[in-house]
Amino acid sequence: MSELIAKLRDIVGPAACLSRPEELLVYEADGLTVHSARPGAVVLPSHRDQVVAIVRACREAGVPFVPRGAGTGLSGGAVALEDGIVIECSRMQRILEVSPEDRLAVVQPGVINAELSKAVKHHGLFYAPDPSSQAACTIGGNVAENSGGPHTLKYGTTTDHVLALELVLPDGECVRLGSPTGVPAGLDLVGAVVGGEGTLGIVTEITVRLTPIPPRVETLLAIFPDVVSACRAVGSVIQSGLVPAALEIVDRRTIEAVEASVYAAGLPTDAGAVLIVELDGAPEAVAGQVERVREHARSAGASGVEVARDEAERVRFWRARKGAFGAMGRLAPDLYVHDAVVPRSKLPEVLATVCEIGDRHRLNLCNVFHAGDGNLHPNICFDRRDADELARVMTAGEEILRACIEAGGVISGEHGIGTEKREFMGLVYSDDDLEAMLRLRAAFDPERVCNPGKVFPSTRFCAESNPKARGYDRVPFE
Amino acid sequence: MSEPSAPTSALRPGSAEQVSEILRESSGLRRTLWIRGGGTRLGIANPAPPPDAWLDLRDLRGVFELDAEEGVAHVAAGTSLNLVAAEAHAAGFELPLDPPGPTSTLGGCLAAAAVGPRFPRPRDAVLGLGVALATGEISHCGGRVVKNVTGYDVAKLHVGGFGSLGVIVSAWLRLRPLPERVLVLARKDETLERVLAVSRLSTARAAAFEDGALVLELAGDAAAVEADRERLPDLEEWGDGALEAVRSAQEAPARVRTRVASLPTRIVDASVPLRDAGARILCYPGSGLLLACFDREEGALEATRQSARIGGGPFRVEQAPDDLLENVDVFGDLSEQLPLHRALKDRFDPARILNPGRFVGGL
Numbered sequence A: 001m002s003e004l005i006a007k008l009r010d011i012v013g014p015a016a017c018l019s020r021p022e023e024l025l026v027y028e029a030d031g032l033t034v035h036s037a038r039p040g041a042v043v044l045p046s047h048r049d050q051v052v053a054i055v056r057a058c059r060e061a062g063v064p065f066v067p068r069g070a071g072t073g074l075s076g077g078a079v080a081l082e083d084g085i086v087i088e089c090s091r092m093q094r095i096l097e098v099s100p101e102d103r104l105a106v107v108q109p110g111v112i113n114a115e116l117s118k119a120v121k122h123h124g125l126f127y128a129p130d131p132s133s134q135a136a137c138t139i140g141g142n143v144a145e146n147s148g149g150p151h152t153l154k155y156g157t158t159t160d161h162v163l164a165l166e167l168v169l170p171d172g173e174c175v176r177l178g179s180p181t182g183v184p185a186g187l188d189l190v191g192a193v194v195g196g197e198g199t200l201g202i203v204t205e206i207t208v209r210l211t212p213i214p215p216r217v218e219t220l221l222a223i224f225p226d227v228v229s230a231c232r233a234v235g236s237v238i239q240s241g242l243v244p245a246a247l248e249i250v251d252r253r254t255i256e257a258v259e260a261s262v263y264a265a266g267l268p269t270d271a272g273a274v275l276i277v278e279l280d281g282a283p284e285a286v287a288g289q290v291e292r293v294r295e296h297a298r299s300a301g302a303s304g305v306e307v308a309r310d311e312a313e314r315v316r317f318w319r320a321r322k323g324a325f326g327a328m329g330r331l332a333p334d335l336y337v338h339d340a341v342v343p344r345s346k347l348p349e350v351l352a353t354v355c356e357i358g359d360r361h362r363l364n365l366c367n368v369f370h371a372g373d374g375n376l377h378p379n380i381c382f383d384r385r386d387a388d389e390l391a392r393v394m395t396a397g398e399e400i401l402r403a404c405i406e407a408g409g410v411i412s413g414e415h416g417i418g419t420e421k422r423e424f425m426g427l428v429y430s431d432d433d434l435e436a437m438l439r440l441r442a443a444f445d446p447e448r449v450c451n452p453g454k455v456f457p458s459t460r461f462c463a464e465s466n467p468k469a470r471g472y473d474r475v476p477f478e
Numbered sequence B: 001m002s003e004p005s006a007p008t009s010a011l012r013p014g015s016a017e018q019v020s021e022i023l024r025e026s027s028g029l030r031r032t033l034w035i036r037g038g039g040t041r042l043g044i045a046n047p048a049p050p051p052d053a054w055l056d057l058r059d060l061r062g063v064f065e066l067d068a069e070e071g072v073a074h075v076a077a078g079t080s081l082n083l084v085a086a087e088a089h090a091a092g093f094e095l096p097l098d099p100p101g102p103t104s105t106l107g108g109c110l111a112a113a114a115v116g117p118r119f120p121r122p123r124d125a126v127l128g129l130g131v132a133l134a135t136g137e138i139s140h141c142g143g144r145v146v147k148n149v150t151g152y153d154v155a156k157l158h159v160g161g162f163g164s165l166g167v168i169v170s171a172w173l174r175l176r177p178l179p180e181r182v183l184v185l186a187r188k189d190e191t192l193e194r195v196l197a198v199s200r201l202s203t204a205r206a207a208a209f210e211d212g213a214l215v216l217e218l219a220g221d222a223a224a225v226e227a228d229r230e231r232l233p234d235l236e237e238w239g240d241g242a243l244e245a246v247r248s249a250q251e252a253p254a255r256v257r258t259r260v261a262s263l264p265t266r267i268v269d270a271s272v273p274l275r276d277a278g279a280r281i282l283c284y285p286g287s288g289l290l291l292a293c294f295d296r297e298e299g300a301l302e303a304t305r306q307s308a309r310i311g312g313g314p315f316r317v318e319q320a321p322d323d324l325l326e327n328v329d330v331f332g333d334l335s336e337q338l339p340l341h342r343a344l345k346d347r348f349d350p351a352r353i354l355n356p357g358r359f360v361g362g363l
């Protein structure tokens, strides 16, 4: 290892290569604090050629490596197992090109998500994928996780906005995939790499699509007696053919936590759930849509519907949603943010089950979620130093995932599998399904040196796969 | 390349299990297969020796489920696209795929990533796929939910993979609510510059430009469509027929047919070499595609290459006599990406039985 570290120092300079235990501490985990491992060293390349040289040096030494962005990931993806080398891309943070006419930008992987939107705002454009962590997370990390956000409902996830990539393959070769036109030549390799969780290579340049800032945005906040009626409103809005930019639900437990914190948004604490609806687009269209949404909310049982009158009020409404993490974080040292997706119509029953699971394990659990696409985020605050509580958190987490699968859902909508859920992959996929993924992996990284120990279960494979749950039960052909 | 005349034999499985058996057996025997659905995109391939047998998927039929509450459908790959579209329509949805022809099947449309005037990216319609691997396993990727990062997004390899890595047997599709209002407008004597601007209106769903004539479809919220319509006082209202005419222009017979993808700002310049070489050009400005039909072979490929260089995107030869293709990959110049294509082929189809020789780089 010391020989490799010396080589890495030569490549990036001593200041950009960390190997002392105290320097490595922050790299032991990402946003998922319950899984941790200390890397052998951390290198911070500032351009592609350094990445190539690092990868080659690691391969020669037979040491695995892990790309890392800002470390906000929530599935353990950026953690190096087995003393691996962390390649942190945060110094590669230049916006290389903005082409407002072609509505695209070329960025390095360390560019912070929100910074890109800021940089192109004066062109009337923005970068649409907006994870709640956008003030910190990098576009490289977003590409690896295919990140989404509250506005995914209308604008899609990261994969819908990546046109081309430059990728340093695990053997040190550098390739360009896709094209700035968004039309691939041959296979859609960009589509395959997005969501690859840093196991298919290191992304060193990203060409993204930029989206025109909508001329009009309206934000509504509807108050419901319970989460079931809020979900009903979501269903009826979507079935009516409306496509809001966001449809987010905050449950009673979250409202209580938010209102008791500095993020207080002035919500009635006796409300059962709050639904935030954002509508955007042509001014002519949005005005009418606001009224239609109001009607849907009322018929579903809303006791009140407010429309934000100005930016300040809009921010206040969103605080109910965005302040949730902070407010929960106040209650205990650790926060476990779960992530699963179920068919939208199953939301009420799955939420009831999730809350029951939390109660049964005596946990402080609350829900904020992307209701429009059935993406649940049960949040559990806890103290990981309390071994008994930690064990209950982990058991509850597994029960939640099983309940989501049982309802026809999947175990991640935006945070990825990483180390967190790898052992549960067999609950969703059969051996043959995983075999296809392994072939993809093997084509890019036959020796599994790039971010090993992620995505795939450690044992080959789980017998419990439940294809029926995914809707793939055997169906007779006509 | 033209469709081969005398296929040796045709296998017509009636279930995914039968597809799987055929593939397992074929891999063992190294029996080569050409895979077909409706046959509308078979011509997009590198010249290759004929197969031992055809694998015809048109008996894999059926809309297994159409969940109107979620707006998703599970459909067998050999099902006629028009049939899926009709069932979706009856339930209040549209199928966001452009049928390449009246006989098109879902699987063929996805495997060829076939595009038309409305929907530039077939992959957007796909939530999950059932795929029979060359070695016989039936694998599933994605699922029925609309947001999913559970494992790799393997479906992306099969949409546009021309059956080179596996045989699509079924798909979960995301349907779209029917737009509240649809309006087809047209005008002669347009310039490509203006057409580009018009194609960026917020409700512009399809824009096609051929021979100075623009066909524009607005769709969506009624008030927004009306507002956009008022911005275009000089366009005339037409029926659906105008879009049908565009579709037939896309399929019009030609000696050589090529496709170039261009950046929006370069599309005007990129069309010049094609025009100079005598091509009729159908342009979808919204998706940056130039579809060129040549009646003569001379200069067609050179012009296409030149156009792609200017446009900044890839080109593809969709139809040409074999002798013209001796030194050309019909999927374009993608040398840098070739090793990854080869590595994928090695892993997914080690016996080289699926459409061998026809795909990128003669894989």
Ligand SMILES: Cc1cc2nc3c(=O)[nH]c(=O)nc-3n(C[C@H](O)[C@H](O)[C@H](O)COP(=O)(O)OP(=O)(O)OC[C@H]3O[C@@H](n4cnc5c(N)ncnc54)[C@H](O)[C@@H]3O)c2cc1C
Residues within 6 Å of the ligand: A030, A031, A066, A067, A068, A069, A070, A071, A072, A073, A074, A076, A077, A078, A089, A109, A130, A131, A132, A133, A136, A137, A138, A139, A140, A141, A142, A143, A144, A145, A146, A147, A148, A149, A150, A197, A198, A199, A201, A202, A203, A204, A325, A414, A415, A451
């Ligand atoms: C408070 C909070 C809110 C969040 N909200 C959301 C949300 O709304 N939506 C959402 O989707 N996620 C959310 N996340 C999760 C997380 O922010 C995203 O997954 C984000 O994309 C991670 O980016 P990062 O730069 O921090 O990546 P990291 O955590 O550093 O890495 C994540 C993965 O990307 C890989 N990677 C990083 N850089 C590269 C590269 N250059 N090339 C190849 N692979 C690379 C890593 O190996 C790892 O597997 C949230 C997290 C927190 C803490």
